[in-house]
Amino acid sequence: MAQERWTVLKALNWTTEYFRQKGMENPRLEAEVLLAHLLGLDRMGLYLNYDKPLKEEERKAYREMIQRRTAWEPIAYILGYKEFWSLKFKVNPECLIPRPETEHLVEEALRIGGQLPPPLRVLEIGTGCGAVAIVLAKELKEAQIVATDISPHALSLAQENARCHGVGERIKFVQGDLFPRGEAPFCLIVSNPPYIPTEEVFQLAPEVRDYEPLTALDGGEDGLRFFRKIAQEAPSYLVEGGWVLLEMGKGQASKVADILKEAGFTQIELIPDYSGIKRVARAQRG
Numbered sequence: 001m002a003q004e005r006w007t008v009l010k011a012l013n014w015t016t017e018y019f020r021q022k023g024m025e026n027p028r029l030e031a032e033v034l035l036a037h038l039l040g041l042d043r044m045g046l047y048l049n050y051d052k053p054l055k056e057e058e059r060k061a062y063r064e065m066i067q068r069r070t071a072w073e074p075i076a077y078i079l080g081y082k083e084f085w086s087l088k089f090k091v092n093p094e095c096l097i098p099r100p101e102t103e104h105l106v107e108e109a110l111r112i113g114g115q116l117p118p119p120l121r122v123l124e125i126g127t128g129c130g131a132v133a134i135v136l137a138k139e140l141k142e143a144q145i146v147a148t149d150i151s152p153h154a155l156s157l158a159q160e161n162a163r164c165h166g167v168g169e170r171i172k173f174v175q176g177d178l179f180p181r182g183e184a185p186f187c188l189i190v191s192n193p194p195y196i197p198t199e200e201v202f203q204l205a206p207e208v209r210d211y212e213p214l215t216a217l218d219g220g221e222d223g224l225r226f227f228r229k230i231a232q233e234a235p236s237y238l239v240e241g242g243w244v245l246l247e248m249g250k251g252q253a254s255k256v257a258d259i260l261k262e263a264g265f266t267q268i269e270l271i272p273d274y275s276g277i278k279r280v281a282r283a284q285r286g
Helices: 008-021 027-039 041-047 056-070 074-077 102-111 133-139 151-162 226-239 251-260
Strands: 080-083 087-090 121-125 144-149 171-175 184-190 238-247 263-273 279-285
Touching: 008 027, 008 041, 008 056, 027 056, 027 074, 041 171, 041 184, 056 251, 074 080, 080 133, 080 151, 087 133, 087 151, 102 133, 102 144, 121 133, 121 238, 133 144, 133 171, 133 184, 144 151, 151 171, 184 226, 226 238, 251 263, 251 279
Parallel strands: 121 144, 121 184, 144 171, 184 238
Antiparallel strands: 080 087, 238 279, 263 279
16 A cells, blocks of 8 residues: 655645644644754745655654644744744753844844943843844954853853854853852943743643743742842942843733832833833933
């Protein structure tokens, strides 16, 4: 009996329906992204090759990807990378997957950094895979950048990403809890700290809760633990008139502003994202 012929289009259609039955939010898109990655094509390339039969090893590899996704493993971990600021960054379960909303943090950092006189020293707290620090190094050519993370595994990945993007010599990666010791003061401190209240962490979607590092998500009982720590210590690491930029979650803006004000910061501004959610807090050392 002849073996059943599986073409690109047939595999896509079957997987789309299977993902739909499993409750995936974007079944067709996810089926396309996984198969395109496997075959080394873009999504348009899939449809230019829609009648191409899949080899047995390709079918086997695609089945394995489908099984991982239906176990709610994030697509970024299956692919091994995530796009951010139109750049590809290697990711794995040791680091948080970069989110589109964090680009607002980068935009504001570039806006402020571009107006400050040299030498521009920038600190990123909690660098993860290094996406923010790397984008800043590429966009702010003269900046001296230090990036910290408590996880040695995340730092190793960040260093690899920095080398891949040609800025490995431009960023100093330091393992530590928030602030690096023995560094000259910074003009700008940026961070996307953990900001989800502990109880809410366990209510997150399974692809987040079960796969991404909880230490990068859990912001303590009220989600504000790291904002307090950063606000209290940051003045000691900033030059006079230096700035701090913090990404925050929905509904946290007024409380984060109060924390910064109590720590002596001035010129506090809460910057919305494209959905109108106040996403970034900007404040200047008084």
